[in-house]
Amino acid sequence: MPNLLQMVELKLNETFSILLQPLSLKYILLLPIFLILLYRWSSYTNSSSISVPPSPPKLPVIGNLHQLGLLPHRSLQTLAQRHGPDLMLLHFGSRPVLVVSSAEFASEIFKSHDIAFSDRPKLIFFEKVVKYKDIVSAPYGEYWRQVRSVCVLNLLSNRRVRSFRAVRLEEMKLMISNIAQSCTMTSSSSSSTSPVLNLSEMFLKLTNDVICRVAMGRKYSDCGEGRGRMFMELSVELTEFFTRFNIGDYIPWLAWFTRVNGFDAKLDDLAKRVDAFIDMVIQEHMDKSNNGNDDGMNNDNEDEKDLVDVLLSVQKETAVGFPIDRVSIKAIILDIFTGGTDTTYTALEWTMSELLKNPTAMKKLQNEVRGMVGNKKDVTEDDLAGMHYLNAVITETFRLHPPFPLLLPRMCNQDVKIKGYNIKANTHVMVNAWALGRDPKSYTNPEQYKPERFLDSVIDYKGNNYELIPFGAGRRGCPGIQFAIVVEELVLANIVHKFDWALPHGATTEDLDMTETTGLTAHRKYPLMAVATQFEELPKRDYSY
Helix, strand or coil: CCCCCHHHHHHHHHHHHHHHHHHHHHHHHHHHHHHHHHHHHHHHHHCCCCCCCCCCEEEEECHHHCCCCCHHHHHHHHHHHCCCCEEEEEECCCCEEEEEEEEEHHHHHHHHHCCCCCCCCHHHHHHHHHCCCCCEEEEEHHHHHHHHHHHHHHHHCCHHHHHCHHHHHHHHHHHHHHHHHHHHHHCCCCCCCCCCCCCHHHHHHHHHHHHHHHHHHHCCCCCHHHHHHHHHHHHHHHHHHCCCCCCHHHHHHHCCHEEEEEEEHHHHHHHHHHHHHHHHHHHHHHHHHHHHCCCCCCCCHHHHHHHHHHHHHHHHHHHCCCCHHHHHHHHHHHHHHHHHHHHHHHHHHHHHHHHHHCHHHHHHHHHHHHHHHHHCCCCCCCHHHHHHHHHHHHHEEEEHHHCCEEECCCEECEEEEEEEEEEECEEEEEEHHHHCCCCCCCCCCCCCCCCCHCCCCCCCCCCCCCCCCCCCCCCHHHCCCCCCCCCCHHHHHHHHHHEEEEEEHCCCCHCCCCCCCCCCCCEEEECCEEEECCCCCCCCCCCCC
């Protein structure tokens, strides 16, 4: 028998003969790469440094992009629960991204270090569509302060919001009239089947028309097959492209991929069509001004001027401390239109969805509105102030369904230390407003729709309470809160005042699909369909809680 030394030598010879086969040589060459990747993986997994926010493992090249999922706000909440419930550092390609998931750390971003986090990251969508000249994407600085001031003073201030009362009331009445016609058709028809209304479509049209009239002087949805169709298509495409993920934003050397798959060409085409449409709007205003044909919104009364009139006046008079060019005017108009439309109609859509799914809350709201308004033909804005349950319903909806679950990203413009964590300059910041609203540390039974929780609460949605920030907070919080809320309150109060609502075809509350769309915004995946029944008016009565 061979001795032990001979046996070992035999086994070694066998092993080397196998390793030297062609297939095995490939694995030998790949072994160093594998060891490097394993080292990088373990270095992030096992890092115990208190100076860096906790991070999950990341992959080469893509970082943590594979963990975003189709519903990023939900995926990031799940990831944060495992790795960083308050603060978590991810890497989207080559970009470090700070994810904030608690009110305590949101306060650090929006209050304690607001200036340091007041910049926006550069994104290809903004570069191509608005050239970083709008309020949303402009770098933090003097230009941004000036254009924001122009918009706030001339369109979004309390005085200006009140001045557009007639526009809101008129558009609301048109929508109510359309709903009433469906009820009349049912009562006069021999069929017992009530027409099913697409509330998502109705809310979108209403908010589009209101924003168009106050920003551009007229609505374009009723301009026939040409401009009307063009306008609605642009509106839908802008929202779609804004919410799509662009690999070039996070892995610059892979930006060529968007050229290959046609994304760049489609975005360029959309940018050109948007530019041409707003050019047309501006030219119409200039022609009317030059011809002295000031009808409706275009006259010497400052309260009746639309945003285009105001911006053209600023350009002509250089009334602010910076030159405002045509590119800036177009970017600001687009900003107001897209921002005002999307958030308002999404909020209406989700509020009615939750009321249909929670009949008790619907009944309480109807009792409040009908009890306070009685047999008045319309609920006016003067009636809204005392409707506390209405406000609670809207607040609770914002808690569960913020229009932008991941608030518009910010970027750190300097090195900052937050509660012992070092955050490097140029780090992107995502605040998960959806997770903040469902944090059990802030709310009891957070998954339950319960407007009563806000009847005696100091928490509101205006950016002062970091447990609930659907419009953001701090310097770059949305300046159009009041504009959006008054539309939602007026529309919601009137539709529950005049009609009783039910799901179509005898569906139950459990049948109502509450699935969200994929991407960065959170619309309903499927349109909200409902049936309206005209309410028989009752004598006015008090209703209290």
